[in-house]
Amino acid sequence: MSDEKAKRTDIGTLGEFGLIDHLAKNNVQYNASTLKSIGDDAAVIDNNGLLTVVTTDAMVEGIHFDLIYTPLKHLGYKAVVSNLSDIYAMNAIPKHITVSLAISNRFSVEALEEFYSGIYAACKAYGVDLIGGDTCSSNKGMFISITAIGQGEKEKLCYRNTAKVGDLICVTGNLGASFVGLQLLERERQIYLSNPGVQPDLEEQKYVIGRQLKPEARRDMIEAFAKNNLVPTSMIDISDGLASELFHICKQSNVGAIVEESGVPIHPETELLAIKFKLDPITCALSGGEDYELLFTIDPKDLDKVKYLPDIYIMGEIVERKEGVKLHTKGGNIHDIKAQGWLHF
């Protein structure tokens, strides 16, 4: 109690990534089997040549999800998928998960079953085994932490720090839809709270709602890479938004990037709704997050392998670090891209 006047720094001042860097600076490594520690989509452990890839992600009620508009089954599914996405982003195959859960006793057994039915549905869809976990009570709020464990091959794993000048920047699927879906759900929530009689009509926006509530991980892409003997030079999954992920690759690889606005894939429904919400569609794509698409770079000599794969878009090029991280707009201007993690604190 004598330390009341000791130094006090607000967590918010460091930001999410600053905080991780700050806490990790005292991290010491004792095992030679630790090939990759904090700082990528997942850690890598060497088991006599066969690699084990491990990632952990937490979700907190009121911060990452709102149970007013999130069905518990979807929540369970999404909690698993967001972790599997990190394993795929290493170009590895997820095989096992553990689920740690704290819930208040206002939850019924049936509600918990709903949540687990989503967990099991994701396990089935991705061929992953639930092998352990912990379920305990909280005084308030729901907390989910999932650890996913996968297998990979040394020559095929993809990291964030291995992009090279001249590499092409590629992205799968389309971006910003999940963020726009969230805006829509938030709006409906406000309407519902101020007038509980009004039922939401979300039928016409099924696509963006689905991207927010039931995202999928790009297992298909990792399988397509393997089939076409393509190993990206770097890779990351898009959970915090394209801009933030691109900054991770550029910072860790010590390079810059130039992205063509015209090359950033945005779904027509995302575009329409963004405009309706008076949001810039490209901003939604750059900073929206929760897309769970893959951002990766390839050596230009692999262009032919990528060109004929569906759902992959080439949207820029890796350049020298001193050139920065820039967006070449459709109007012909060059803008700095700003990194932005989720600002939770």
Add this chain to the structure above:
Amino acid sequence: MSDEKAKRTDIGTLGEFGLIDHLAKNNVQYNASTLKSIGDDAAVIDNNGLLTVVTTDAMVEGIHFDLIYTPLKHLGYKAVVSNLSDIYAMNAIPKHITVSLAISNRFSVEALEEFYSGIYAACKAYGVDLIGGDTCSSNKGMFISITAIGQGEKEKLCYRNTAKVGDLICVTGNLGASFVGLQLLERERQIYLSNPGVQPDLEEQKYVIGRQLKPEARRDMIEAFAKNNLVPTSMIDISDGLASELFHICKQSNVGAIVEESGVPIHPETELLAIKFKLDPITCALSGGEDYELLFTIDPKDLDKVKYLPDIYIMGEIVERKEGVKLHTKGGNIHDIKAQGWLHF
């Protein structure tokens, strides 16, 4: 919203282990590499012969710990140790951990550093690498989930379901101290809350307080087993109390057990304080929990290997299932031992 009147079962009605069984009943296995799933101290994954052992444990503020009397450094240390204990209980060696953390913004960066200094201290003490995790905010309360990953050999791993009739029941260290330490801290907390001017005097009870706030995992025992070529026939760590763990072994091995009260090791300070609190010392040892000692069974032919190892106590024998799980008291009576997990809900 139309399901308001659907069936609603209180989580509390199932109990901790009932809930786990209930939720695990739909669990399907897709990977041949899953050698052991839910139901032991840890899960076991086969990596071409080398085994990966994985466990996850969660701790919730207000349920598992109280920040009024738990220093953050100790909390970080204990959170790691309780997970390592599960890996050792498989007769495996922990190598890696991931830490998932949710905290409210009332925490300062310095408070978080304190917590992580405990994490790192445990990593150093046990030669374990922190390889990943997630730190995010909560609206209220602190939530910690740690996953520990270890390595083991196929012929040496110890499970809960392999005890045989005639095996001797052994335990390391002593039991009940952590529980009695908790009672003491809770009492001081009440005194502090009703009269904040009174400073607690815990000097004389250092041992039980230490057992509660800064427990250790029995790495030394696992190393002693290896050195003496001893492979227990079954093993479990004591986190929920001796009775509960003994029931796990008996249920999963389809056997019964008889325990000699005189064989249950209790520290003199535990005994004295228990009596002061009007608690039965043997009840504290049987149901207290958080001892992080090892409960294991050995083939009688291995008796000589155990007899000369320090800090191991032989306290009973595995019998036929139909004989139940019994305590032979110092007074010569036979009592049923009742299982009791933590009743959190």
